[in-house]
Amino acid sequence: MGAIELKNVTFAYPNGFIANENLTLSINSGERVAIVGQNGAGKTTAVKLMNGLNKPTKGNVFINGMNTKDKTTAQISSYVGYVFQNPDDQIFNSNVKKEIEYMLRYLKLDEKEIERRVGRAVELTGIQDFLHMNPYDVPYSTRKFISIAAILAIETPYIILDEPTAGQDMSGIKALTTLMNVLQDEGKSVITITHDMEFVSDNFSRVVAMANKQIIADGTARKIFWNHDVVKQAKIKKPQIGELASDLGLSEDIILRKELVDLLINKY
Structure with a gap:
């Protein structure tokens, strides 16, 4: 391991x-x-x-x-991918597809493998409709998924x-989960x-x-x-659910919504 x-x-x-x-x-x-x-x-x-x-x-x-x-750093990037907090610090290509392909072409992968990896990254991030657009013409939230896709395509074991x-x-948060x-x-x-x-x-x-x-x-x-x-x-x-549990005077170490709901149902 x-x-x-x-x-x-x-x-x-x-x-x-x-x-x-x-x-x-x-x-x-x-x-x-x-x-x-x-x-x-x-x-x-x-x-x-x-x-x-x-x-x-x-x-x-x-x-x-x-x-x-x-x-x-280039050698380590094959093992650990880093997605910046601000996608504008990471993205620099003229369209989304080129952005995702960039490192793969730098690594001199063959076209079939590039196509496979780009397709997989696009599928995982749900950005199919933006591939031929300029990244700066898409919403900020989508731009973050573009920057994630570019790192996913490298297929590093650590992200x-x-x-x-x-x-x-x-x-977007559900998609991240x-x-x-x-x-x-x-x-x-x-x-x-x-x-x-x-x-x-x-x-x-x-x-x-x-x-x-x-x-x-x-x-x-x-x-x-x-x-x-x-x-x-x-x-x-604390998560808001934990704060609410504290405010209600509940001593159980609650951090999830389901835990609070279940406790309240059983208590009352």
Whole structure:
């Protein structure tokens, strides 16, 4: 089984600012992990260590046993795909199909394989109607799925999604959930940075909380959201259902709608 492993990793920028300090974390193949914490906690810097955009100042990062210090970012991109928070920071081609094909042509894949991978990525993201359009002529929410499709086409075993629900309506969030289910069924790992705690509680069994450049907790969503010290230190909020349960004076560690409904039915 493969894994992304950060071992005692510290990252400092050239000006000396330390963004991550002594991170130790292992994410196995097929896991779905949410990374949460306030802005400035070090989340984005940490995932950029995973895909080689950042190289550790101290410690080591391993991808399936491969030390990233020995590899270029381009080499690591075949293992770890990173979807930027803002698709406009990622997209640069004149139409959607060219955007999805770009890395595949860079890798010199044959036309049949390019066609297969593009078709699969388009199917998973539901962007069939936009293939021949300029990406900047489609809605922002769809543009995010275009950037996801471009990474899916590379078929990396690890995929990082940075704030995927930002700008999405309920339909888009449902599509993201379906997509993550498919990827996990295929044995791929999905690592997500998000401030959307409802999305976390509904979709992630494992949550990593960060604060002050460090990992402060790693466990189930229930364990994280009902640890008041972690919630306070990471400056996150419980899911709204959890807040409602607290307001109603219920002691059970509720984070899901169905749990609250079932409890209320049984109680009253």
